[in-house]
Amino acid sequence: MATGASEEGRGEILRRLGTARESATRLGRKAAEAEAIIGIHGVSVSAGFETRPHVRADREAVEAVFRVRDTPTRRDPWHRTVELPRPVTQEVAERFNRLFGRR
Amino acid sequence: MTSLLCGRNPTDQVGAASPFAKIVAFGYEDGPSIGIVRCVDCSEAYRFEMLATDVDGLYDQAAWDRGEELRIFALVPLSEGAFDRIVTLLSSVEEPIWPVWLPGVSRRSPELDRHIEADVSEILGTAGHPRLIVATADLLKPFVAIRDYPAEDGQAPLDWFAVLGFASGGQLVATR
Numbered sequence: 001m002a003t004g005a006s007e008e009g010r011g012e013i014l015r016r017l018g019t020a021r022e023s024a025t026r027l028g029r030k031a032a033e034a035e036a037i038i039g040i041h042g043v044s045v046s047a048g049f050e051t052r053p054h055v056r057a058d059r060e061a062v063e064a065v066f067r068v069r070d071t072p073t074r075r076d077p078w079h080r081t082v083e084l085p086r087p088v089t090q091e092v093a094e095r096f097n098r099l100f101g102r103r
Numbered sequence: 104m105t106s107l108l109c110g111r112n113p114t115d116q117v118g119a120a121s122p123f124a125k126i127v128a129f130g131y132e133d134g135p136s137i138g139i140v141r142c143v144d145c146s147e148a149y150r151f152e153m154l155a156t157d158v159d160g161l162y163d164q165a166a167w168d169r170g171e172e173l174r175i176f177a178l179v180p181l182s183e184g185a186f187d188r189i190v191t192l193l194s195s196v197e198e199p200i201w202p203v204w205l206p207g208v209s210r211r212s213p214e215l216d217r218h219i220e221a222d223v224s225e226i227l228g229t230a231g232h233p234r235l236i237v238a239t240a241d242l243l244k245p246f247v248a249i250r251d252y253p254a255e256d257g258q259a260p261l262d263w264f265a266v267l268g269f270a271s272g273g274q275l276v277a278t279r
Contacts, residue, residue: 017132018158020159028170033170037205043133044132046132072207075130075131076131076132
């Protein structure tokens with residue numbers, strides 16, 4: 001699978017599905033669901049190839065604000081989880097959207 | 104509709120509690136995207152795969168904004184006992200977490216990988232063709248729409264939302 005990755009995550013490009021701005025409510029709900037299943041309060045991104053509409057950000061830029069955890073799955077070995085603080089406030093959502101260039 | 108789901112007419116299950124109780128997921132995109140699912144009341148089980156997701160809230164902006172976006176899944180019947188055999192295999196390596204278990208996500212295990220690559224793949228390989236497609240925010244939550252899996256013509260990818268009768272513009276109501 002083609003990826004935006006280099007060594008040990010450096011130089012990775014993280015991709016998140018969709019292009020629309022995400023609310024704190026949405027991010028908070030997704031983060032809570034992930035916490036129950038993955039054990040991380042966060043949302044899905046991938047460092048792998050993606051053809052569906054998505055936004056992207058440098059992993060290093062994201063990691064300057066949020067912790068990024070490697071959470072590979074059988075389906076997507078490049079699956080990552082961007083850990084979000086609890087609760088996901090409007091300010092957190094703004095930071096997240098800005099990092100991924102969401103309008 | 105000709106197919107049954109857990110012995111019942113699938114259309115009777117739209118809006119009702121999900122017939123499913125347990126998921127073993129092998130992919131995750133803000134929710135399980137591929138894996139196996141088991142009925143709550145009977146031994147029926149299915150392999151599922153997410154075909155499409157309302158990624159920007161085109162079909163229901165309010166639901167999307169709540170984080171309950173519409174997702175469309177294909178369901179492929181599994182042979183009798185397949186779900187339980189897979190759980191038994193994988194739980195010898197990792198303790199299951201219910202109702203949704205994503206094996207190996209918190210700690211990679213070569214043994215788990217071997218089981219999945221060999222044994223689980225073999226079991227899933229005995230599954231037939233997709234039988235149903237369902238629209239729901241989550242396979243453990245009520246279904247919004249369901250129908251038989253359409254015959255593919257080998258041409259351009261199907262518009263799965265159109266197949267289920269959805270039109271973009273904020274209506275979470277299927278036309279069939």
